[in-house]
Amino acid sequence: MKFKFCPLCGKKLEIRDSWDEGGVPYCSSDDMMFFDTPKPCAVIAVVKDDEILLLKQSYIFKNSKVLVSGYVGTNETVEDTVYREVKEETGIEIEEIKYLGSDFVKDKDLLMLTYMAKYKSGEINKSSEVEWIDWSKIEDALCEMSEDEVGKKVVKKVLKEIGYKGTKAFTCEISR
Numbered sequence: 001m002k003f004k005f006c007p008l009c010g011k012k013l014e015i016r017d018s019w020d021e022g023g024v025p026y027c028s029s030d031d032m033m034f035f036d037t038p039k040p041c042a043v044i045a046v047v048k049d050d051e052i053l054l055l056k057q058s059y060i061f062k063n064s065k066v067l068v069s070g071y072v073g074t075n076e077t078v079e080d081t082v083y084r085e086v087k088e089e090t091g092i093e094i095e096e097i098k099y100l101g102s103d104f105v106k107d108k109d110l111l112m113l114t115y116m117a118k119y120k121s122g123e124i125n126k127s128s129e130v131e132w133i134d135w136s137k138i139e140d141a142l143c144e145m146s147e148d149e150v151g152k153k154v155v156k157k158v159l160k161e162i163g164y165k166g167t168k169a170f171t172c173e174i175s176r
């Protein structure tokens with residue numbers, strides 16, 4: 001998102017040259033630059049043996065399952081978000097989180113920070129935000145996540161991480 005008005009005082013921002021960033025919206029009253037602000041969001045693939053935790057939230061995708069995800073809060077590290085979102089949405093405790101890289105969703109201005117995590121303990125306790133949640137075979141995940149392009153990229157990285165050698169997981173990818 002590009003700021004046009006100062007989020008603090010409402011004044012129209014001018015463009016000022018920042019030595020390494022080029023033109024940046026600037027408020028002379030607050031003497032502050034307002035850089036573009038993509039929203040950081042964590043995406044987490046929770047893995048338990050040969051299964052992965054998938055959920056359905058039809059406000060995101062109507063006919064597709066997705067991974068656990070959530071916005072990074074204020075005063076929170078992305079790692080905090082990863083543990084918090086999994087606990088809040090699923091009731092499960094995780095461990096050994098591993099960063100798998102980032103992705104950008106242009107039309108939503110989202111910076112997706114993707115992680116893989118190992119199931120530690122707890123039973124699934126669905127939050128009201130979630131319509132459906134369960135363990136799926138990792139092999140079936142790509143087929144079940146048809147609309148979730150970012151999620152599918154994460155699953156492919158997970159397959160690599162766990163040393164998956166089969167072909168079944170990619171059956172739904174071949175036709176594309």
Ligand SMILES: [Zn+2]
Nearest residue numbers: 006009027030
């Ligand atoms: Zn201002």
